[in-house]
Amino acid sequence: MKGVTDTAPDDGSFGDLVVFLDEGVPVPLASAAVNVADLAVTRGDGIFESIGVIDGRFIEFERHLARLAHSAAMLDLPEPDLEAFEAAARRGVAAHRPEPELLVKLLYSRGIEGDDVPSGWIQVLTGPDHSAARREGVRVVTLDRGYRHDIAQTSPWLLQGAKTLSYALNKAALREAARRGAEDVIFVSSDDVVLEGPTANVLVRHGDRFRTPRTDLGILAGTTQAAVFDTLDAMGFAAEEALLSPADLASADGLWLLSSGRLIAPVRELDGRPLPVDAPFTTTLLEKSFGLPT
Amino acid sequence: MKGVTDTAPDDGSFGDLVVFLDEGVPVPLASAAVNVADLAVTRGDGIFESIGVIDGRFIEFERHLARLAHSAAMLDLPEPDLEAFEAAARRGVAAHRPEPELLVKLLYSRGIEGDDVPSGWIQVLTGPDHSAARREGVRVVTLDRGYRHDIAQTSPWLLQGAKTLSYALNKAALREAARRGAEDVIFVSSDDVVLEGPTANVLVRHGDRFRTPRTDLGILAGTTQAAVFDTLDAMGFAAEEALLSPADLASADGLWLLSSGRLIAPVRELDGRPLPVDAPFTTTLLEKSFGLPT
Numbered sequence: 001m002k003g004v005t006d007t008a009p010d011d012g013s014f015g016d017l018v019v020f021l022d023e024g025v026p027v028p029l030a031s032a033a034v035n036v037a038d039l040a041v042t043r044g045d046g047i048f049e050s051i052g053v054i055d056g057r058f059i060e061f062e063r064h065l066a067r068l069a070h071s072a073a074m075l076d077l078p079e080p081d082l083e084a085f086e087a088a089a090r091r092g093v094a095a096h097r098p099e100p101e102l103l104v105k106l107l108y109s110r111g112i113e114g115d116d117v118p119s120g121w122i123q124v125l126t127g128p129d130h131s132a133a134r135r136e137g138v139r140v141v142t143l144d145r146g147y148r149h150d151i152a153q154t155s156p157w158l159l160q161g162a163k164t165l166s167y168a169l170n171k172a173a174l175r176e177a178a179r180r181g182a183e184d185v186i187f188v189s190s191d192d193v194v195l196e197g198p199t200a201n202v203l204v205r206h207g208d209r210f211r212t213p214r215t216d217l218g219i220l221a222g223t224t225q226a227a228v229f230d231t232l233d234a235m236g237f238a239a240e241e242a243l244l245s246p247a248d249l250a251s252a253d254g255l256w257l258l259s260s261g262r263l264i265a266p267v268r269e270l271d272g273r274p275l276p277v278d279a280p281f282t283t284t285l286l287e288k289s290f291g292l293p294t
Numbered sequence: 295m296k297g298v299t300d301t302a303p304d305d306g307s308f309g310d311l312v313v314f315l316d317e318g319v320p321v322p323l324a325s326a327a328v329n330v331a332d333l334a335v336t337r338g339d340g341i342f343e344s345i346g347v348i349d350g351r352f353i354e355f356e357r358h359l360a361r362l363a364h365s366a367a368m369l370d371l372p373e374p375d376l377e378a379f380e381a382a383a384r385r386g387v388a389a390h391r392p393e394p395e396l397l398v399k400l401l402y403s404r405g406i407e408g409d410d411v412p413s414g415w416i417q418v419l420t421g422p423d424h425s426a427a428r429r430e431g432v433r434v435v436t437l438d439r440g441y442r443h444d445i446a447q448t449s450p451w452l453l454q455g456a457k458t459l460s461y462a463l464n465k466a467a468l469r470e471a472a473r474r475g476a477e478d479v480i481f482v483s484s485d486d487v488v489l490e491g492p493t494a495n496v497l498v499r500h501g502d503r504f505r506t507p508r509t510d511l512g513i514l515a516g517t518t519q520a521a522v523f524d525t526l527d528a529m530g531f532a533a534e535e536a537l538l539s540p541a542d543l544a545s546a547d548g549l550w551l552l553s554s555g556r557l558i559a560p561v562r563e564l565d566g567r568p569l570p571v572d573a574p575f576t577t578t579l580l581e582k583s584f585g586l587p588t
Contacts, residue, residue, distance in 0.1 A: 037326075041328060155437070155438045
């Protein structure tokens with residue numbers, strides 16, 4: 001990847017693109033490659049973040065950078081250069097053709113096996129149209145995650161709570177959901193505690209009380225969830241972390257999956273049973289938290 | 295990767311190299327790259343096999359190919375073209391500079407996100423010198439794997455028993471072993487059943503009885519273990535699959551880790567307590583099973 005001169009335009013003429021941190025210039029996604037001996041390729045040994053960008057505004061950039069640093073520490077990776085990641089991300093978005101929604105991925109790999117030099121790059125991708133999921137909701141199944149709810153405390157080498165590139169299991173869970181006629185998953189611990197989705201946090205409403213699973217359960221601290229909690233606080237609702245059971249989901253007055261790309265998707269069906277969907281309220285949360293609809 | 299003509303030599307002039315299945319010709323490892331949007335890179339969403347090659351002889355090639363197909367099925371990947379993998383591997387080894395031991399990795403990825411076209415390639419790598427580990431043994435710690443012993447039956451979406459590219463956890467476990475002054479790990483289920491190492495199977499000896507954990511425990515069916523069992527059978531020993539407890543390891547007359555690169559490594563210390571090492575017997579197994587020392 002060396003030898004590229006710093007002459008690429010930041011003028012919105014690119015489609016989906018990549019910026020390698022050691023180069024700093026946008027390259028088209030189709031021509032951006034990593035060596036096959038990179039541990040990201042051979043071992044999924046790295047971390048990532050996905051950041052939503054709406055009309056050019058990064059959503060919760062600081063919280064994503066903080067989480068990247070947290071994941072790096074959990075994997076004993078050298079501290080990532082957050083300023084370089086941020087600069088690459090901003091340059092990448094400036095170079096990309098304007099779109100209502102973009103998704104910026106930060107990737108940080110342990111690097112080529114044996115070299116011990118980590119590598120980082122960012123991708124800027126055109127966001128898919130999430131409007132139907134945001135408006136009408138998604139069908140979700142609960143699946144066993146196999147671990148006790150306290151596994152992050154007892155067995156940190158299992159990397160629960162780190163956002164690693166080893167996501168084969170999360171993709172397998174989504175295929176299992178599809179087999180069951182659903183589009184998404186909520187994982188439950190082996191001792192029946194609600195955890196998170198493969199790529200989302202969980203938000204549950206009972207009356208005026210909103211709850212999300214505690215982050216000491218070996219789940220990711222949700223950046224979208226944090227933004228929504230800020231909104232709920234400002235609206236005067238009680239919003240808190242909690243230990244939740246599958247029964248709490250089944251009895252919910254509202255259930256949502258929160259993530260950086262889709263942002264807020266109501267759950268309209270859980271394990272085949274319909275759940276109430278309050279579309280105007282979801283719209284209010286999207287507008288107050290993220291300025292949507294634009 | 296396209297446009298390479300089929301003129302590369304198979305004459306042993308290469309160092310470590312890669313053969314992409316869709317090209318068929320060896321390329322130097324340092325110049326072999328995959329697109330950053332390949333799901334192997336972004337999600338660890340693929341599978342692999344590592345095959346030992348001693349003096350040009352592939353060790354247990356058929357069993358590795360069968361396991362690759364098994365992993366592909368578990369991940370709902372299209373059936374891999376095993377003949378193409380085998381041809382690429384043989385061509386790659388022929389092109390590589392002769393070494394006493396080589397390691398051939400087969401990699402099969404789900405491919406570029408959205409394209410749904412899997413990609414496959416093989417790597418031929420110079421094997422490290424494992425003689426000290428084979429002769430003197432390794433220090434091992436047991437670590438909790440977090441799952442019940444029956445998880446592969448109850449929750450197949452957790453992919454236990456598939457050899458995926460999502461190995462960040464296995465690498466984290468090896469770092470935890472290093473923190474504890476050891477070189478390797480034996481995972482134990484949450485309900486105290488011995489499973490496997492991050493990259494090895496377990497062999498336990500009590501008297502003339504040899505046992506290895508059952509493959510219905512969500513562990514990989516060991517190719518090296520199968521070869522050693524063939525040898526033990528031929529030598530007149532009882533060799534069988536079993537449910538083993540950590541106490542069975544602590545009381546062992548001999549304990550080994552079996553894997554494709556290192557082949558057979560005696561465990562000389564388990565969780566800080568010494569275990570008996572029978573060096574001549576290990577040498578016999580290496581010789582009868584794999585023709586070592588060469």
